[in-house]
Every structure is written in structure tokens, then in C-alpha cells.
Amino acid sequence: xxxxxxxxxxxxxxxxxxxxxxxxxxxxxxxxxxxxxxxxxxxxxxxxxxxxxxxxxxxxxxxxxxxxxxxxxxxxxxxxxxxxxxxxxxxxxxxxxxxxxxxxxxxxxxxxxxxxxxxxxxxxxxxxxxxxxxxxxxxxxxxxxxxxxxxxxxxxxxxxxxxxxxxxxxxxxxxxxxxxxxxxxxxxxxxxxxxxxxxxxxxxxxxxxxxxxxxxxxxxxxxxxxxxxxxxxxxxxxxxxxxxxxxxxxxxxxxxxxxxxxxxxxxxxxxxxxxxxxxxxxxxxxxxxxxxxxxxxxxxxxxxxxxxxxxxxxxxxxxxxxxxxxxxxxxxx
Numbered sequence: 001x002x003x004x005x006x007x008x009x010x011x012x013x014x015x016x017x018x019x020x021x022x023x024x025x026x027x028x029x030x031x032x033x034x035x036x037x038x039x040x041x042x043x044x045x046x047x048x049x050x051x052x053x054x055x056x057x058x059x060x061x062x063x064x065x066x067x068x069x070x071x072x073x074x075x076x077x078x079x080x081x082x083x084x085x086x087x088x089x090x091x092x093x094x095x096x097x098x099x100x101x102x103x104x105x106x107x108x109x110x111x112x113x114x115x116x117x118x119x120x121x122x123x124x125x126x127x128x129x130x131x132x133x134x135x136x137x138x139x140x141x142x143x144x145x146x147x148x149x150x151x152x153x154x155x156x157x158x159x160x161x162x163x164x165x166x167x168x169x170x171x172x173x174x175x176x177x178x179x180x181x182x183x184x185x186x187x188x189x190x191x192x193x194x195x196x197x198x199x200x201x202x203x204x205x206x207x208x209x210x211x212x213x214x215x216x217x218x219x220x221x222x223x224x225x226x227x228x229x230x231x232x233x234x235x236x237x238x239x240x241x242x243x244x245x246x247x248x249x250x251x252x253x254x255x256x257x258x259x260x261x262x263x264x265x266x267x268x269x270x271x272x273x274x275x276x277x278x279x280x281x282x283x284x285x286x287x288x289x290x291x292x293x294x295x296x297x298x299x300x301x302x303x304x305x306x307x308x309x310x311x312x313x314x315x316x317x318x319x320x321x322x323x324x325x326x327x328x329x330x331x332x333x
Contacts, residue, residue, distance in 0.1 A: 001023070001025050001026070001131075001216055001217075001220065002025045002026055002083070003025065004025060004220050005022070005023060005025045005220065005236045006025060006266075007023075007024075007042055007043050007044065007047070008253075008257070008262075008266060008267045008270055009220065009270040010022045010024070010043065010045065010047050010050065011040065011044050011047065011250070012028075012223060012246070012250055012271070013219065013223055013226060013254055014044075014046050014047050015241070015246045015249050016204035016223055016224060016226045016227055016240075016246055017227070017229045017230050017249060018167075018230055018234075018236065018238075019225040019229070019233075019234040019236065020052060020226060020229055020230075021049045021076070022047055022049070022050045022051070023050070023051045023053050023078060023214075024050070024051065024052050024053050025052060025053065026053045026054070026083055026094075027040050027052065027053065027055065027062075028054075028055045028058070028059065028093070029054060029056035029061040029062055029064075029065050030056075030061075030152070031124060032054075032065045032068055033061060033064060033065065033098075034318070037068065039180045041068065041069070041072045041074075043072075043074075043223050044168065046178070047221045048073075049075040049076070049077060050074060050075055050076075051074060051075060051076035051077065051078050051108050051120070052069040052072075052074045052076070052077050052078070053077075053078040053079075053080050053122070054066070054069075054077060054078065054079055054080065055079075055080050055083065055093045055094055056079075056093050056107070057092045057093045057097060057100075057103060057107065058107070058119070059106045059107045059109070059110035059111075060084050060110065062079065062107045062110060062111050063110040063111050063114040064111070064114075064118075065077075065116050066114050066115045066119065067112040067115055069115070069117070070116065070117050074108065074117065075116065075117060075118075076117055076119075076120060077111060077117060077118070077119055077120070078112070078120045078121070078122055078152075079107060079108065079119070079120070079122070080093070080094055080103070080122050081093075081094065081095065081097045081098055081104055081121055081122065081123040081124075081214070082094065082122050082123045082154045082158070083095055083165075083170040084097050084124075084158040084159070084163070084165055085309075087190075092148040093156040095123075095124055095127050095160060095331070096160055097216055098123060098124060098126065098127045098130065098158075098273060099127060099130055101139045101142040101143060102131065102142065103143075104121070104139075104143050104146075105142050105145065106120065106146070108143055108147060108148045108300060109146040109147055112146070112147040112148070115161075117235075117313045118147065118150060119147070119148060120150040120151070120152065121143060121148050121151050121152070121159055122151075122152040122153075122154070122194070122214075123139070123151065123152075124153070124154045124156060124158045125153060125154070125155060125156065125157050125175055125178050125179070126157040126158075127157060127158045127159075127160055128158075128159060128160055128161065133178060133181070136178070136216045137182070137185060139180065139252075140186060140189070141186075143192045144186070144189055146274050149188075149189055149190055150189070150190040150191070150192070151189060151191055151192065152192035152194055152212070152214050153175050153178075153179045153182065153187075153191060153192065153193055153194065154192060154194045154195045155175050155176050155178060155179050155194065155196070156168070156172040156173070156174055156175070156195050156196040157172050157175075158172065159171075159172065174195055174196045176193065176195075178189065179193045179209075179210060180209040180210065182212050183209060183211070190211045190212065191210050191211055191318060192211055192212035192213060192214055193206050193209075193210045193212075193213055193214070194208060194213070194214035194215075194216060195216075196225040197213060197215055197218060198218045198225075200225075200228060200229070200232060202216075203233075219272045220270075221276065222273045222276040222277070222333075223270075223273055223274055224246075224273075224274060224275075224276070225244055227240040228240060230308070239266070241243070243274055244306075245273060246274070247271070247274065247302070249308065250267075250271070251302060252297050253267075254267050254268075254299055254302070255299055258298060258299070263295065263297070264292050264294075264297040264301060264302075265292045265293045265297065265299060268288050268292035268297075268301065268302060269288075269292070271288060271302065272284075272288060273285075274291070275309055279309070280309035280310070280311065281309070282308070283305075283308035283311075284305050284306075284308055284309050286308075287301070287305035287308050288302070288305050289305055291304070291305075305330050307316065
């Protein structure tokens, strides 16, 4: 989820669900150690529980970054061994590390010895021609012996040669049964599943066989997908907020960030999927995409986009035309 789950997106997702564990986009050890670490580690306190996902392959560097994550207050540090991006492969981290289980084990051991927060691993079921179940089990066994007890498995293999990152999310077939079998063979480990999950009924099915479910693209492209999660899986009796209520709260956040010099485009882009599947969603996306990039853009861009959605509602429900029916975010001028 590089370039997607930044701190602004995570704030939005937390407005929708109070309980899901949020992950940062993958951040490289080099970015933290030699770049603007304060920017990369920044998050809002409301995001908890939140995990920092790291990309790297040097045990000492990962240990230092894990300590930085712990000092910053993160609840977990996760090592990414699943991303097939060319940027990742050229830096010798991500999915290509599945071919180096000893190195991954050393990295995990170094991080575990450096921090008290959980150290977890996200991986694929295989890469290129190293995709047998026996090789996957050998990888999990070696890394778990180093102390990792929590694995999230993307149920696709990755082709590091010949497929783009986008194609690697679509072309290799999903093999959920492989992840289920892994849980059966490693019952003492926490095994989570990831990949192609687009409905809560899918989550229900997966939880019959594994310990947890990670949602990636669907949660980003259709964030309101998470609105029923708290009541369904965390026994939260609170009624899920409406899209309009979420937007009202996010507009308050946007106002605060604008006052600190953050451009609207960095926050508004995460709203594009908020009304996915609803009348007016296309006009909503277009209004934001065409206007939020301007340097002087402010919350009025979002309020104007809301009016496009409301226009479709009024056409469908002509009786609801009183101003009192409009959400506060749309009424503000």
C-alpha cells in the first residue's frame, strides 16, 4: 500500500472503524535512518492500534528502525517480505527476500531483541519458481524459530520477473487453501490472510480457517467497507457513523492540517472512494480530482463535491429538499 496508507488516510479509516489494526505504508530503513524520520513516523494519537511496516534486509538497520517505531509509540512493527515492486526488488527487500529465509530470520531476531512491541512478518506464498508448499513451510519454520509468531500471508505468489506490481496483484491466482493449510500445519502460530478480499462475507469465510484477515485495496478504494467491522467482529454496540458524519469529522481534521501548511490534495485524495457505489459517486470523484490539487484549495472543494452527491439524492428523493436534510459538512459556507 505504498503511497496509499499515509497518516491522512489512516486518520480517515479510524473515523470509520475504532478497532481495526491500521498499518502504515511500507517505509524503508534508509528513509528512516537517513531521511526525514519525523515525517515518516508521524501519526495521530487516535490511530491506535497502529503498526509501522518496514522494508529492509540488514538486521542492524531494521533493529534501529524497530526501536524508533517503539519510541514513537507504535503498537507493532511489521517486516514486509511480500511487496513485488521494482523499487523494492532493486533495494533487496520485499518479496525477493523469500529466497533468503536465513536473512529474514536474522532480521526478525535482531528486531525482537531490540524492542518489546510485537514483531510480525507479511509475506507471499512464494516467488517465481520457488513456490512449492514445502518451500513456504521451510520459510515459515525458519523465521518462526527466530521468534516471529505472527504472519500475514498474501495468498498469491509473486513473479519478480515479467509482471508489474499491478499485475502481481491480479494475475497470479489466489490460493487461499494454501494459507488454510499453513494454519493447520502451524497451529501454534497466528496466521492471517490477505489478497482479493472485497466483502465481509469473505472475511467470515476466511476466519473459519485462519486467525485474522488483512484488507488492503478494498479498504482504500472503498473505505466505508469498514463501517460494519466494529459491530461484526469487535462486539461494539455503537451504531456505525454515516458517510456524512465521517466527512464532517474529517473536514475538521483537514482544517487543522491546512492551518499547518498541508495541501488539500494530500488529504482529499483519500476521500475519492468514500461514496463508492452511491448515486453521485462519479461526480464526487470528479469534483475532488479536478479541484483539490490547486495550491489555494480548501475545504470548500470538499463541500462543493458533497453538493454533487446531494443533488443525486434530491433527484431520487424529491421530498427531501429541506436544508435541514443536508449534512453539516455540506451546509457550512
